[in-house]
Amino acid sequence: MEIRHDNEYDLFFSTVQAAFGRYWPESAGSGILGAYERERSLVAFTPDGRPIGTAGAHSFDLTLPGDVVVPAAGITAVGVLPTHRRQGVLRAMMQEQLADIRARGEFVSTLLASEAVIYRRFGYGPATYTEQLTVERHRTAFAAPRWAAHETGTVELLRRADCADLLEEIYDRYRRTQPGALSRPHRWWSLGAGHSPTSPEPRYLAVHRDADGVANGYASYLVTDATLTVDELVATDDAAFTAIARFLLEHDLVKQIRFQHLPPGNPLRWQLADLRAAQPVETDWLWVRLLDIPRALTARGWFADGSLVLDVTDPFLEEHGRYQLTVRDGKAECVRTDLEPDLSLDVSDLASVYLGGTLPSVLVRAGHVRAHHGEAASRADALFRSDRIPHCVQWF
Ligand SMILES: CC(=O)SCCNC(=O)CCNC(=O)[C@H](O)C(C)(C)COP(=O)(O)OP(=O)(O)OC[C@H]1O[C@@H](n2cnc3c(N)ncnc32)[C@H](O)[C@@H]1OP(=O)(O)O
Secondary structure, three states: OEEEEOOOHHHHHHHHHHHHOOOOHHHHOOOHHHHOOHHHOEEEEOOOOOEEEEEEEEEEEEEEOOOEEEEEEEEEEEEEOHHHOOOOHHHHHHHHHHHHHHHOOOOEEEEEOOOOOOOHHHOOEEOOEEEEEEEEHHHOOEOOOOOOOOOOOEEEEEOHHHHHHHHHHHHHHHHOOOOOOEOOOHHHHHHHOOEOOOOOOEOEEEEEEOOOOOEEEEEEEEEEOOEEEEEEEEEOOHHHHHHHHHHHHOOOOOOEEEEEEEOOOOOHHHHEOOHHHEEEEEEEOEEEEEOOHHHHHHHOOOOOOEEEEEEEEEOOOOEEEEEEEEEEOOEEEEEEOOOOOOEEEEHHHHHHHHOOOOOHHHHHHOOOOEEOOOOHHHHHHHHHOOOOOOOOOOOO
16 A cells, blocks of 8 residues: 555545545535645555555644744545545555654644544544534524623624635634634635535625624524525624523524534523523534644633643653653743653544643543542643633534
């Protein structure tokens, strides 16, 4: 088998399509898939030159806790032909790809996993979660809030063709302070703004402006079979979030409103008069892989002082390191140490707690992480917490 960077777009996409057994018309080059970066695409070939596997990558910026933005790979379009599976093709591509990511100077990689059983062995761990919330239309009355600020903004419906620049600007402001959010290349907006990546119908776009006329939130949605589906609701503050949610919930001629992607911990259920009118379903979303632990841990912002010794194993890259993490005044130091560890963990578990979306103590209780004394888990919980719950709405 040979793995090489291959810029041949049609070859890459015909192989991806065959691996998934699907046909996406966008892959002809005009749709959202056209935003892929060809120079980062890997293709695996048989010795006689036939393509059998693919792994693509985007160059994103990822927001870490503390409004820190760092370069991150976004792995995508991973597939192996059904005729060549379970023979190590993905393993070989992952090895090549992680080496390439390191060589580019990126210390974190991300992906959305088609199946949760695939990527842990390669060092990825689930790091953000997302909530689908469905509300019955006849139960959308809002509770009378006691302290909420008076809403003075406006919601306007815009055509997709008229607002790509505006959405891009709102999204960019939002993602810079939202841990777990990824940048979207300009190309993505001109190709895909307001479109669902997985269905071809155009979306409607509701844009919120504050009392000064500044656009600070939007939602893209579509009504089908009496269900109003909100692909994404992006807002830079709670007033914009609430105004847009209320606008969507009050839509006529629908039986239910389904928000596909809300951040865990969002206030919407509490804003309804009937707490049970909305039933949340949570799933994992962004998976993260760390490639340089000291760099990763010193890059993010921290919100409690403290110290931990972490003994981290990385079986896939055959690496092992013991690190002392010391946080003071929001900044971390991370150095190699021989001190006794507080926690022993796999690099995929460190990735899961990295953005503050997974509690280390849950991984201890699950038996994934080993705590060496009674206080270790609660100290790690306090240390790794983020200022905001991480969330990612990007599909890639
Ligand atoms: C970021 C993304 O793009 S997500 C999309 C991933 N792609 C898909 O889901 C498309 C359909 N599936 C496929 O194309 C293939 O099954 C892949 C890419 C998931 C796996 O490719 P393969 O070449 O078969 O994987 P490979 O043989 O290298 O397997 C490596 C290990 O992962 C395991 N593994 C791989 N895929 C799976 C799976 N779907 N379920 C369970 N285990 C799996 C293998 O058993 C093997 O385990 P081992 O190391 O203990 O022996």
